[in-house]
Amino acid sequence: MNMLQENNWLLSVGTFLPMFGVVVLMLMPKAQDQAVKNVALITSIATLAVGIYTAFKFDFDQAEKLQFVADAQWISVIKSSYLIGVDGISLPLYLLSMIITLLVVIYSLDHVPNPGKPKAFFALLLVLQTGMAGTFIAQDLILFFVFFELVLLPMFFLIGVWGGEQRQYASIKFFLYTMFGSALMLVAFLALFFKTGAESFSIPYLIENGGSIAKNVQIWIFAGMFVGFAVKVPMFPFHTWLPDAHTQAPTQGSVILAAILLKLGTYGFVRIALPVLPDAAREWAPYIGGLAVIGIIYGALGCLAQTDMKRLIAFSSVAHMGFVMLGISTLTSFGVNAAMFGMVAHGLITGMLFFIAGSVKERYHTLEISKLGGMLTTMPRLGWIFGFCAMASLGLPGLAGFWGEFPAILSAYNPAEGLNQTVFRVFMVIAALGTVLAAGYLLWMFQRIAFGTAKDSSSHGHSSSDELHDVTTFEWIAWTPLLLGILVLGILPNLLFSVLDPAVQATLSVFGG
Amino acid sequence: MYVNQFLFLASVLFCIGVYGVIARKNAVLILMSIELILNSVNINLLTFALRNGSTDGHTFALYIIAVAAAEVGVGLGLVLLVYRNKKTISVDDLSEMRG
Amino acid sequence: MQHLNILAAQWVAPTIDYFGLAPELVLAGGLCIVLLVDLFIDERKKWLLSVISSFTLLAAMVPVLMLGLSETSVRSMFDGRYVVDNFSLVVKSLFLLAGYVVVLLSSSHIEQGEYWRGEYWFLLLTSLLGMLMMASSRDLVSIFVALEFLSIPAYMLAAWRKRDPKSNEAGVKYFMLGVFASAVMLYGMSLMYGVANSTLLTDIGAKVAATGEFSAVHALAVVFVIVGFAFKVSAVPFHTWAPDTYEGAPTPVTAFLSVASKAAGFVALVVLLYTAFPLAQDVWQPLIWVLSALTMTVGNVLALKQHNIVRMIAYSSISQGGFVLMPLAVAGLVGSGSTALRAVVLYMIVYAATNLGVFAIILAVSNKTRSGEISSYGGLFSYAPTLGVLMTIFLASLAGIPPLGGWIAKFVAFQSLIQSQSNWGYALALVGAVNSVIAFGYYGNVMREIWMRPVPDGDVTTISVPGSLRLALAITAGATLLFGVLPGVGLHFADLAEIAGAITR
């Protein structure tokens, strides 16, 4: 354990460096946009550098153990401490958040959405980054909660200030939903704290002692957490904030939302809900699985009904997170691995899709699928990138999406012992059906947007000839890492699985799976 | 000693005072009703003090009398203020702010 | 006739611990100075008064701190009727600092040349003095006196704008209802005295504990006394005065009422519950439970409807009061007494900092917009980003969003509820959780105005904030962030607070 605590300053630096950037931004005069951009860029690069150094120092041979553990006094009165650390589950997401933020910042360098105000925009992005990174490293429930909530306000403003027409409604909706969830989550955390003897909020401690709670109590506590996390995921009945938020949010917002924020919920399930409350998890698993497959089909149907490109992608998120939740609900380390992989893959792919949607919006000034078309003739590169992402998103083997989707389905064939096999096998078949629907809506969208001949530019005010430039340099810089990630993870899934697997197995040891 | 009678008297006064506060619209009358309540309180205190043979009650009563005077002073001042601005001392006319 | 020879018993002068009384004495001296100076200086120098009064408050802080550092933790005077313990010291410093910020707010407000009068300061300080006394009073009489001491000047402050009918209305409503409530309370106190045969709180508590018998009269007394203070903390359904008074009164006064006098009410309530009625929890726990739930809910739903910012804040402070009451609803249960006290004190501290900040912003903005409408905040961020961000911070803190002060306060309140592990506690926690979501409805609405709406009148000239307001903003914002990021600090003070003579189980 001792060596696991060496250079434990790394995580704190990596997490709070963006805040430092924010402070610098605050002190800067408003006028100098360029300087503001530079500061943001440098900050995010530095953050990622720290993150990469962390990964470099990370001991992959014991990925199942928490590393760089720092444990400092924080709120001693309520027995909550500043306890942070990463293991194989946290590390990928921790890094992903940094990468995505950097890419978003790069993309924003020449895409600051209306109404301008780059200073505030970048400041919020950086705050968001701190919140996300912090959530993934927090090993103390209260700390987790603080970071978990910290992302709300920035995203609220990103949507509400820089969003589309309906932005205010969408932002309030997003906020109220999530806040409702987290309020109940907090109550659940407290109940957990007292039921485990009011000793400590640290997750490892709770994992040790959580199992001893009486089953029916566990179920109630789990219910609280479930609402909190399921809203974030989002799972079926709690999903309606997502399409609005995604559709209205600026491109950068949608990307971060899809790539990281949704993962906070699923991460919460894997990190806290499952290991701490095993019995309750067993009881809940079938319902979670059921909601997950409902989400899969439901999201797919929602997609088929859309006429708006961005909204369609948003609904596809519901479906994909359905696969993730299905994997989690099997309570097998195989399924959870699949879910974790699915989270990363979905982050890359859907983030990329939202980037594309943003660029399309910028060029065509509309996202109505019926008004788009012939993208391959007007902008072949963008079109093909779009096709690539669509293929990845529908789970084409050899691309990242597949390794999140197929193993999840596979794992549903035999869930952890104690779960009803037949039920889960039915889930499996339904989920498999979901893959077909996924192919349906994604290709349908691709066919209508990319194929065919270009619609005349009269559909939007500007003349298409000068508007429709192909992928720009900034876009290339911002996108290439994502595209590479999709491809590389697709070909060498073990890059990720080898990190996840030990940690997941350790986490789920309670289920004997 | 007729403890209960005194207490009964006090409670009657209290009720009258409360009725006055609620029913009367005239600010001055409301002030008087409040005085009634305070007096019922004083009767209570003295009764108990005599019954229990402790001086606290007397002290308390004296304080109440003093403070009540101050209160009435302030209250009448406010009433005057209102009268100067609105030419009325009916409290129901003071309902500009609501909801 | 035996009562006569009791009267004849010879009288010994009580020993007075002047060190213990130092804060009150300093304050009393200060307000006398203000009164005198006001008489002799000419109109153009009146600004000195605000300086004097602010320094008085700071000066009064010095003995408080010294008392806090002195080794004797509990100083009891007048055989326990006036006690200086950690609890009273913490809340005294809270009152003094809140008063200081209010002075800062007022001085800026007065520079508009509205009420260029010394009495304002005098009344303000007097009311504060009453609060300090309230913090130490452990006897029905002294509590009553302190209560009137802090209320009567407040009535006058509320009606301060003599020419403004709204202000008059505010004053009258506050006065009428206040006096009525205190009358009812007094009736309760008299019954209490009759039951316990003493006005000393600890005696009352001990008496009930000793005899164990528990009469209807006693219950009635408890209810009436609690009602008196429920009025002070504007708990639903005793809140009706608050919105009207807050709206009509001058804004600094509103700030003062919504923070300091509310806090004073809570202090008295806590003292009574912990020292006088410890064994009557069957009476007051359900009462407080209902009050708290009602207060949170009604305050929130009514706040949703408001379009005047001050009135909205008034309702919000009502619902915040509900959150303060939350832990008290289980305070009588075994084990959760100390945590409930901690929760209340912490909540009061954080709430004071945040709410005063809000009022500072309101003053600053109204300097420019001359309007109390929420819509007048449209596009604030675009032309006054700092004010916009600060307002966002304060509102978010009120909504209880980490990492701002409000969250830890709410958290500790929830904690003490759930620690009681009683179904009442869980139920109230759920009500609180739902309410904290509803609350965001109106806080978020203001944020939306600030960030997402256009400027109503195209006027985007930036706002010039007077120095005193800047200072106030700095203090409040700093405190809000500090309590949020390092909750240990706030909790440290809250934890010091034990009430001497409280019967703890």
Added chain:
Amino acid sequence: MNLFAKESEVLAPLATGWFLEHAWLIPVVPAIAFALIILIGKRLPMKGSELGVLSMVASLVLSAGAAYQWIQRVNSAAEEQFVTPVIKSWSWWQSGGLDFGIGQHIDGLSIVVLFVVAFISTLVQIYSLEYLRGDRRYTHFFAALTLFSGGMLAMVLADNMILFLLGWEIMGLCSFLLIGHWWEEDANSRAALKAFFTVRVGDIGLLVGISMLYFSANEWTQENLGVSGFSIRGISAWALSGEPNSTVIMIAAIALFIASIGKSGQFPLHTWLPDAMAGPTPVSSLLHSSTMVVAGVFLVARLYPVFFVGLDILGSGGNLIMIIGGITIVISAALAFVQNDIKRVLAYSTVSQLGYMMLGLGAGAWLPAVFHIFTHAFFKACLFLGAGSISHSASHHSFDMKRDMGGLRKVMPITFATWIISTLALCGVFPFSGFFSKDEIIDNVGNNGYNTFMIIGLLGAFMTAAYMTRATYLTFFGEPRGASAGHATHDAHDAHATHDAHAINDLHGPHESGLLITVPLMILSVLALGSGFLNATPFGESWERMKLWVEPRAIEVVVDAPSGGPGESLIVNLPSAEESHSKSVCGSATPETGVCYAPQLQHAKFKWSKAMISMAIVFLGIAISWIMSLLLFTKRDPRLVGLTQRVKVLGLGHNFLVKKYYLDHLYEKVIVHSVAHPISRAAYWFNQNILDGILHGFAKSTRTISDWVYKNVDQRVVDSTVNNSATFTKSVGTAAQPTQSGKVSQYGALLFSAAAIAALVLVIINT
């Protein structure tokens, strides 16, 4: 073919070689080439096409080498020795205790298909050099083609189902891209979508099947073979071990078969294949006739033991595979009659040939089916390329036989010759390759006791002969019509980007295609003629090379050590004579010891008599069809348009014929109308309206459902609950507002009444 030795001994290790050991390179080469084409293709002199061709040649060489060494290996084996497949596997990734491998599994089957795929791909790419010259997306085309070959090769030599699935899906993707290659036309892109989607529907089966097999087989395979439940070899052995629960394996087999139905365009899901002809002709000839569409058949052949046990092949009565195969043969053959688009004729014939393969597999004729994959690839590819050559050089990219073709035999002799050869092969005329494979299938089907299906097979042969003759006649005989007569070109089917090479061609009318096109044709036709002799049953055992090389010898082997590496030595313990009399050691019966990898199959003895009958049927078909076509098309070409209308609409046709040609009229009425049209019309109608209808209807209904769900459930119920809760709280506020009347006295009343009530309640409950 029972090969039982007399005594057991440890046998010498089998020969192996570099090519066998490194067979995994075969798909890797095209994959790399694909990446290169995408990256630098546009800058190369030949726009990246050279990379494609070179990679194909390379993998052809590799697979040829592998084939050669496999033959060596087989020969090195003792007569009855089980020729172990050359298996290499590396762990790809682990997760939750599951190990996903990647590797090669080289045995006879994979060798055959590898060779075919590499070979055809090479030729098609060479052909495409000319055929697509100047196309707008020349580079993309070759990239996709190369990627496809890579995927298919990977699937063929996959050693586990995951890799198999990977190749399978990549093929689907490429098929999507290639069918939609000219996506400017909406029809093409829609066809592409349809193809991908239909196949994807089948893929549910694949996913489910793989999962089921894995979880039910893994335990057994781990302990007995030390391989995971994904390993193809493991699954086969497990299926035959008698372990599996019959229902599980049956469901798994059905699931997998659904996948192959989708991929191989079998009966209910075949409608995508004709539409897929929207793609460029090389694509049709490579993906949609010779290689990709046989993937489904390959799947069945690959996991044959699973189907063998799961669907009770060789059991009494027909099984699912046979039934589907049989139906497909007849239905699609009938459809081929009414097509005017030459490619569609070929497409339907492909479907029916695939039906033969399925029928064969279903009836336990494993080897003939695989052999038919082999031969069919050559002649069908040749036919498609021939059609392409015609449209390319003669008919201005039109594929309409009746409008733009006819009498081309003089103009393009080479194309004609190759076409004829392939047609005869397809019809199964004696010396040509089709005879040896197709007849074997029919023969074995009968031999295994499924007489009805044998008759269906013969009927299919008859129809095949007939429609091919019709197509041949329309194309090459009679008088030139339309474009081939040099008339102005009209709507172009393969209208790819206008390019100069064609501007020239269009000046002088129909002509023979260039070498780049004809050479592949000739090569293929030679194979169409000769490839049959690789397994020429008529000439006795010594000619049955395929059987020797490809068919696994169903010998029981005991694995001494958990195996996985290549060429490990196996102890063969041989059942004693009396056991050998039981139906099959490795059949559905459980072997006492050891494991086996293939079921025991019987082979029909070749009888000239049977062959003669089928030959006669074929020739009858040719003759009838020929006479009919002659009378129909040649004698009356001036009124051809009118005639086609008559063929379409009965009344008109009747009139017209009465007025015109009486004998013709008789034939028409008696034969064509009464036989051909009602049936094939019905079939076609069924196809277009019912099956397609179902497909489209399904799509449409899904859309409507989703619209409804979105509008009502999502927007109304789920969403509005949230919004309503907000409005509700607001309304509560409105309700509470009157208490805030602003009247002091009312405030007072409220205050005191609340206090009083509280006091009352609490006093009551406390005393």
